[in-house]
Each structure stands twice: as structure tokens, then as C-alpha cells.
Amino acid sequence: xxxxxxxxxxxxxxxxxxxxxxxVSGRTDGSWSEGWFRQAPGKEREFVxxxxxxxxxxxxxxxxxxxxxxxxxxxxxxxxxxxxxLKPEDTGVYYCxxxxxxxxxxxxxEYEFWGQGTQVTVSS
Numbered sequence: 001x002x003x004x005x006x007x008x009x010x011x012x013x014x015x016x017x018x019x020x021x022x023x024v025s026g027r028t029d030g031s032w033s034e035g036w037f038r039q040a041p042g043k044e045r046e047f048v049x050x051x052x053x054x055x056x057x058x059x060x061x062x063x064x065x066x067x068x069x070x071x072x073x074x075x076x077x078x079x080x081x082x083x084x085x086l087k088p089e090d091t092g093v094y095y096c097x098x099x100x101x102x103x104x105x106x107x108x109x110e111y112e113f114w115g116q117g118t119q120v121t122v123s124s
Contacts, residue, residue: 009118
């Protein structure tokens with residue numbers, strides 16, 4: 001059974017930085033792509049970014065491009081989300097997601113496995 005566990009959330013002031021981690025367990029060999037999503041109170045879950053099995057291609061939402069960066073350490077089965085220049089509108093629960101696919105997109109329905117989420121709060 002594939003499991004994803006996020007960590008690293010917390011409270012940070014606007015302009016600050018935070019790094020989230022996502023540890024994956026139970027995954028077998030084969031194509032594996034991962035993404036980050038977030039959900040603010042009263043809003044729908046939205047795509048933040050992803051890293052694909054295919055060429056380690058990374059895609060980011062326009063709202064976080066140039067501020068957030070995704071990386072992956074396959075040896076540790078970890079994925080990271082480095083968040084810089086944080087804004088109050090970045091506040092929300094951040095989820096990591098995985099899919100046994102070489103290419104993924106921005107839709108939550110493309111991802112098979114989800115973590116429980118970690119809270120990120122950016123104060124103004």
C-alpha cells in the first residue's frame with residue numbers, strides 16, 4: 001500500500017520561506033510522478049506544482065512560479081517543496097500526491113495517492 005506523509009508545515013511571516021517534505025513508502029518500481037496541491041478555507045483544492053517521471057519535468061501554477069521549487073531525492077523516497085517569498089494567500093493545507101504515471105497534469109483526478117496534508121499559515 002502506497003502511503004504519502006507530508007511534514008514541514010507551520011506559521012511563517014510574509015516574505016519568509018518554508019520547506020515541505022513528502023515521504024513515500026510502499027511504492028514499487030516503475031513510473032512515478034508526484035505533485036503538490038493546496039486548499040485554503042472555503043476554497044477548492046488547487047494545483048501548486050508537479051514533478052514527472054518523464055524527464056523529471058516540473059510544472060508550476062502561475063501563482064507560485066519563480067517562488068516555489070519542487071525537488072525529489074529518489075534514494076530517500078522524498079519529495080520537497082521549497083517555498084520562498086511567501087504571501088498570506090499561500091495559506092492553506094498542502095497535500096502531496098502521487099501517480100503511477102510518467103506524465104501528470106494539474107488535475108487532482110490524475111493522482112491516485114494522497115497524503116493527509118500539512119498546514120501552512122502565512123501571516124501578514
